[in-house]
Amino acid sequence: MRRFLFHTSLFLIVLLASFFVVFSMADGTTDAFYKKLSSPKQTSLIVGSSRAAQGIHPNIIDSIYGSNNIYNYSFTISASPYGKAYYESISKKLNSKCKNGVFIIAVTPWSLSENKFNNKNGMGYPEDYDFIGKTNFVNLKPNIEYLLESFIPKNEAIIRNKYRKGLYQTFYVQDNGWLEVTIESDMISKTIRTKNKIESYRNMLSNYNGFSEYRWNYLIKTINLFKEQGDVYLVRIPVIEEMLEIENELIPNFDERIDLLAKHLQSPYINMMLYNHDYDYTDGNHLTVNSGKKFSLDLANQMKKLKHVSN
């Protein structure tokens, strides 16, 4: 028996060590989320959906606004709408010791509305069962919990994806959490993607009930959490007109609601949708890399202006 246990343990140790080595290779190429869930706790955060993940460049915000290593902790509208799961994940990511942080909260009608099938029979919200709700440890590297429980592709993808950086239609999460997406930028590809995106969002609209009290309350909780630790800015990232029309149908008085909330909580609301013609989009919904840079620059300048006014 001893011999069996010794040999088996030895074999298992070598095997587990090999698994660990593979997991340690996971990085920003692994998928669009892993890196964010394996970085250390942060003092300044950008939160929101994929628009923010791709559109807000933390290094530009830092250089213009003067924030200290603001981190992009935005995911997708399905995984990170405002709610319990995202709130708890943000709380775990936040370094609560720091009190001079900067926080950008990207708001869109999608992240504040509820799917018709959400919380049916009190079973919770879809994101509760997604990686954002399932990942308890968000600051571990390698994040074995995420890789075992939520990483959908096969583990060989951890190694394979390392060699695809720079190829078309790939993504890469930078050290500051910014999601760099490489995608065809010719007019035909863009037009097709935009058409498909509008169609899919139009279809998605019928599955939504519109404004959600639940999500709204968690947005307020998130703002309050951040306010304890620094300056908070609510931001609406621009999209093309057709997409805006869909969003206006989803929550008709969205900007007024956010304006009121911003005034009430004394956190500025920067509605960049007003300048949506100034930017270029990959699919009508996400800013291109260059437009993202321009947008981040404009946003940082606005934030800076507001900071001076408040001072």
Place this chain on the structure above:
Amino acid sequence: MLFNSLDFAVFLPIVFVLYWFVVNKQLKYQNILLVVASYVFYGWWDWRFLTLILFSTIVDYAVGLALSKQENYSKRKILLWISIIVNLSFLGFFKYFNFFVDNFVQAFSFFGKEIQPNTLNIILPVGISFYTFQTLSYTIDVYKRNLEPTRNFISFAAFVSFFPQLVAGPIERASNLLPQFYIKRQFNYNKAVDGLRQILWGLFKKVVIADNCANVANAIFEGYESYSASTLLLGAVFFAFQIYGDFSGYSDIAIGTSRLFGFDLKQNFAFPYFSRDMAEFWRRWHISLSTWFRDYIYIPFGGSRGTKRNQIRNVFIIFLVSGFWHGANWTFIVWGVLNAMYFIPLLLLNKNRLNTNVVAEHSLLPSVKELLQMGLTFSLTVIAWVFFRAESVSMALHFLYRTANSSLFTIPQIRPTDLLIFLLIFITIEWAGRRDFYAIERLWFKYPKPIRLFVYYTIAMMIFLYGGRTQEFIYFQF
């Protein structure tokens, strides 16, 4: 609990340590631990259905005891029928109730009568078909006086619920497994190592072969109307490997796990895709179920004795029941009928026992004749699997119809190169190990230990790297 889950990876070592270090002094405690572990294993999925297993256990234990005291033929028969009715009622209700109601309604609507059906939202208890047949074999054997009834309830409960093979077999006979619960198990190094080796191979079959084949097969079957004939053929072949890898992989893990606890289960799959005719295939595929049907249905009906008409009838019965056992759907019944039609010509020509040895037993490669025979048998099997996999009989027919056109000779639209390489490696290993209990049982024994360990390490790494998210075993639904 799934064999290919983290839960099981934690559960198994805990039970193993408790079994060999804490309760190893007394047989009774070993058996109690196995019952508790088995109930935890099953209850992990849905604890409510433990009552079904417990009830079946109590009924069959009591029937067994009553049979031992009863000499009267009629009363013995009544006791046997009590066991059969109780067990098959559970199975019938959970598995076939809605099927019968739906077909009843359809039959009436065919004649112009509309009936509002009262189907129920029934959850099929995992493994019910397996443990029902296992426990039935006990009462039938006791009734036939082929087996002494047990007076040890714990041993009997452990036999019925033995976790390695509880939910997807192999369906063990009481005469083989039950006596093993009467003897205190002693740890055997070679047996335990062999068990681990078989678990490793089973996991490879399930995680690397079956789950990856499933991804391609599912995509092709779900969108079959838009694929070329060659792609559909590829999908059917992948499904054939999916179901083999899935089910035989489960059996390997079950048998290997049992060996870790000192038990010997019977072989359930003996390299069926190397069969040279359909009769041989059925001697090699899901052996525990085939022999169950043979011993408890086919032979009592007269088997291959009597007139040709009776023989044909018996073959049809056994394959129909086999199809129906797999599920409450006409697709399984057609699958059974098709296999009966494959088998009957061999029976009529007295060629059903031509190939009882291992193919190319004394040579490295098969002869051209053997290769053609294997190819034909595999092709027939693949055709039958299309019915097994399809959602409906009409879908299966449409699928097969679409494979019969000139696009069969074009390059498939889906070409999973990695998977084809895996399959090639897999078939080569299975071929090389076809004379053994399982493919890698003694395959690399002639090489030094470090080389063997490296091979096992490589297999384990492939499981880790190429295994997707945990997928259920197909046979859980049966």
